[in-house]
Amino acid sequence: MSEHLIKLRDAWPQILDGIGITLVLTVGGAALALVVAIALGLLARFDNILLRGTARVFIEFFRGTSLVVQLFWLYFVLPRFGVELSAIAVGIFALGLNYGAYGAEVxxxxxxxxxxxxxxxxxxxxxxxxQRMWRVIFPQAWALMIPSLTNLLIQLLKGTAIVSIIAMADLTFMIDKLRQDTDTFFAYTVGLLLYFALASLLTLGMNALEIRAxxxxxxxxxxxxxxSFSSSASRAGKGVA
Amino acid sequence: MVRDTSQEEPAIRFQDVNKSFGDHVVLDQLNFTVNKGDRVTLIGPSGSGKTTILRLVMTLEELTGGYIFIDGQPLTHDLRDGRRVELKEKHRNEVRKRIGMVFQQFNLFPNMTVIENIIEAPVHVLKVPKSQAITRARELLDKVGLADKEHAHPLELSGGQQQRVAIARALAMDPEILLLDEVTSALDPEIVGEVLEVLREVARTTDITMLIVTHEMQFARDVSNRVLMFDSGSIVEEASPEVMFTQPTEQRTRDFLAAVLGD
Known part of the structure; x- marks a missing residue:
């Protein structure tokens, strides 16, 4: 076991790089997904059948096709049309469109x-x-949508693991490398713990957003x-008053 | 254009107004006018179409047929070249600026403080400078007895306080017409008085045209100069409050008032 830990220590800078890629994919994908979700969510409420229809087709298409296939399509098929995107851009686009379609319903x-x-x-x-939408309605809806968006964000974080199949050196990729130097049990356990730590950080951040909203x-x-640490005391005080 | 050409246009004119929800006819060929400065109370059993009338004037419901004119201007529909045409949202919004409404459920914006609620529309719709809007909002808060609550959140206030803020918010737009839709129905009996007192004061100190739906008959009597009795989407009887509440002509009105007044 201790030699596994030494291997882990040696691999740590690379694992940090992998976490970096995973975070870039998560944050980039989530930012795009939020924009897509808000745009499609607003369009889907229009009376105009053309606008609403376009939004619905878009939502159903990206919810109804596999993230892996979307990823392959963007990575392997799109270059044939002369659009060549970097692997990280492909990852962000695929995650953003896919989770954005789910977010639109939220x-x-x-x-x-x-x-x-x-x-x-x-x-x-x-x-x-x-003015109605942005000054009155959306700020109220925002507080309602955060819990569901948190769920989607955690799913998106875990979804980033899929991009390792288009040769991205993300956290999953690095964990797989670690497995070759150590063993399956050790490496994948480290993987579980690291993803869990990342997810916990994101959840904490989203909870803070929800409290604020x-x-x-x-x-x-x-x-x-x-x-603040005195919050329980001050709450108790308020309760008495 | 169907437009009245007489000198003094009525504040509100209903012309052959129909309103149905599906097969259910709520208003049937309704014609009536409210003159400038009138305080008109609509009474009648629930489901008689009173609230629908207010909601039509505020454009919260679509007309099924007919026309509504505000100060001679068509509100949502007009007759052009013999055809009834629907008017654009932009036009509606222009006419709507002259009308304010206070709701049964207050409907203050919870994402804004009390004073932000009041200055929101003056600043963003009427483009009043913010400092000027704040000064005016403070005067209005003082008038409704809530000068110390300007930074409170709506949900921290009692129902009666929220409703007084809602009245201040409506008045901040300097409406020519104020619609009061059962403004005390959601309040506990002991705080109905504070809200009605504020409205009596508004009626005394302004010449705003008011269209009122209420179950508070004493308030209707104090404030209004005309009372319309509705039943099944039509006007059953119209009279001054003195006559309506003491010697109504129609049996339907007598039955209704006996039921409401409890004896």
Missing amino acids: VRGSLNSVPAGQWEATTALSLSRT KHKLGRGDSLRSAL
Whole structure:
């Protein structure tokens, strides 16, 4: 076992590089997925059949085709049309489009969950369509969509492992290299723990976002007081008052 | 264009208005006018179409047939070259700016503080400078007795306080017409008074045209100069509050008032 640990120590800089690639894919893919999700989620709510139809086809297509095949298509077929993307760009595009299509349903559902009275108040105040959405409705829907988006983000992180098949030296790839120097049990256990650590960090970050979004709606503590060590004491104090 | 050419246009005019939800006819060939400065209360059993009238004026519902004119201007539909045409969202929004509404459920924006709720539309719709909008919002908060709550979040306030903020928010747009849709129905009985007092004050100190749906008959009597009794989407009787509440002509009105007033 101790020689495995020495191998792990030797491989550590490479594993860190792998984590770096995995994080770039996760953050890049998530950023693209968020843009795609919001754009498609908004389009899918339009009355105009053409806009709504386009969004629906897009959503169903990217949800209904395998991430691996999308990845292969972008990596091997797209160059035939003269578009050659780097492996990392292909990874980000495939993850962003695939998870963006799932996210679109979350965005659409959350927008629909904002009470009708809020929409009516924006009409009564003559806000424009854009103002309605971005100043009133979306900020409220945002708090509702974060828990589901957190789920998708964790799935996206785990989905990045698939890109190792288009020769990306991500965390999964490095773990596989470690396996060759050590053994299956050791390497894959290290892999599990590292992915779990990354997922935990992302979850913590998203929870902070959720606390902040809810606080802005006047529900729950501010992020600062939720993070401070005295938060339980101050909450108890409030309860008495 | 069907447009009244007389000098003083009524604030609101309903012309042959129909409204159905599916097969259910809510308003049937409704004609009535509200003059500028009128305070008109609509009474009648639930389902008689009173709230639908307010929601049509606020463009929260689509007309099934007919026309609504605001100060002589068509609101959502117009007759052009013998055809009934639907007017664009941009036009609707222009006409809508003259109208304010206070809702049963307050509908304050929870993502904004009290003062942000009030200045939102003046700043972003009327393009009033922010500092000026804040000054005006503070005057209005003072008027509704909530000067100390400007930085509070709506959900930290009681129902009565939220409704008073909603009234201030509507008034901040300087509406010519104010629609009050059962504004006390969601409130506990002991705080109904504070909201009605604010509205009485608004009625006393402004000349805003008001269209009111309420179950508070004493308030209707104090504030309005005309009362319309509705049943099944039509006007059963129209009278001054003195006459309507003491000697209504129609049996339907007498039955309704007896049921509402409880004796």
